[in-house]
Amino acid sequence: MLEELVGKINSLQTQLNIQLASKYEKHIDNQLTAKQVLVLELIRSGVTSTKDLAESLNVSTSAISQLLNKLEVNAYIIRTIDKENRRKIKLQLTEKSEKYFEQMVLLEKEMNENLYGMLPIEDLQHLARILEKLTKLAGDE
Known part of the structure; x- marks a missing residue:
């Protein structure tokens, strides 16, 4: 009984997501993956170090670096050297990212x-x- 009900919920949730994606596809920036969006949201919220991003997403720093490389190549972020601590890289959203969030x-x-x-x-x-x-x-798991 429980398994059937959970299966039905999952199926309905998938159907809803598909319908919403179809209906609003023209408004969605399809260049971004879900993880890239999460990284942008974290940067937007103030998480600006590779290490902190990796910890927040529970992935390796090399995985974050790869995501950041793609975001930078596609002009969603800018990486600059921190003037106060030259070993530190600052991550900033670009106008393209800001427009994405406005959309x-x-x-x-x-x-x-x-x-x-x-x-x-x-x-x-x-x-x-x-x-x-x-x-x-x-969150408790």
């Missing part, structure tokens, strides 16, 4: 209005509670 805010707003706005507030509150519980459970 995501607009997309989220549109999705909120066109999708979540169609649900009763009670359903949204229940969904939020469930997602909070799942997030906590995933």
